[in-house]
Amino acid sequence: MHARDxxxxxxxxxxxxxxxxxxxxxxxxxRRLIAAGVPVSRASIGLLAMHPETFASNLLWHRENGSETVTRSHAIATSDVYLKSPVYIIHQGVDSIRRRLDIENPQLDFPLLTELLAEGATDYVAMPLRFRNGQINYISWVSDRAGGFSTANLALLYGLLPAIALRAELYSAYELSHDLMNTYIGRRAADRVLSGTFRRAMGERIEAALLLCDLRGFTAMSERLPMEEVIETLDDYFDCMARPVAQNGGEILKFIGDGMLAMFPRDDASQTLGAPCRATASALAALEELDALNRRRAENDKSPLKTGIALHTGTVFFGNVGAAHRLDFTAIGPAVNAVARIGALCPRLERPILASGRFAAQCRAFRMQSVGSHVLRGIREPEELFAPHGAQVSSSIS
Known part of the structure; x- marks a missing residue:
């Protein structure tokens, strides 16, 4: 029976x-293991991640409740939940851990075991899932049957480890490639690259609203502060700018030193607001987040951060640009150049947000006020610029 199963x-x-x-x-x-006579009541697979916010991804199964996926942040790596768990021991290279829970004086050397015993568990087994790259992940099994797992049950579970590890490694590689691509080039670009858009000059024309933000006084700050504090400050600043973009369906194209370029495609059917309105909402929310950050900085006797945000709309080429062996998936075109020129006027006009006339005409959900016509560097005709109502002059600009 065991061999056939x-x-x-x-x-x-x-x-x-x-x-x-x-x-x-x-x-x-x-479910297949239960049909084969293995009395599994709970199971868990833990896969280490390579993600700036996620330490591991857990696949959890319960006989009555079914399965779910739970992500663990990096904070768990230094917590007692992890350090005092069988999983930590497995990650250190131990072959396996088994604890019978229905015997007299069971070995409850992990807090998890006390919890399982209280829930009626009779047996616990944790096994390593060894990947070909040397990474050690884990799978664990729990039984609530009297007597726990039999010798034949354990032989079947151990015998299936190589096949489970193979499938889990394929899943992990799939998730890893998507996570890394999403982290470094953005979700929309990652989807295109992974679907085959990876050769130079491959891409598409997209109508989009563009948002460009720039941290003022960065050069002076980087010369005055230790590099570690500069990086920490940049991270805090970009959190303020990037979070609203993601919440409003935007795509961050790149971070350029102390600047960030994002776009809001007009063809995004998942969004109810138009692209210019979503970009404006993001810019206003970013200012609110920056003001909140500056209040926290003031409590620690740190100087406020100042920014300028430019908004424009137009057609961009969204695709691969670069050398034959080193490409960048980005957006280029006159619209990108124009939004950069608009941003350069924020400090001179003392406005935290400036939008082009074309952008303002398409953003009907927000009231825009004219701040006059101005010459943009490299563009012959003056451009009438606008500021969204509610974006007041504050400590957020220089």
């Missing part, structure tokens, strides 16, 4: 049946 489940794991190994696949695996 092993072959059946292993063939299913390494075959093409089912999706990439996720929570649904863990659910199907546990």
């Amino acid at each position: 092993h072959r059946s489940i292993e063939n299913w794991l390494i075959g093409n049946d089912g999706e990439i190994f996720g929570a649904a696949t863990l659910d199907a695996l546990c």
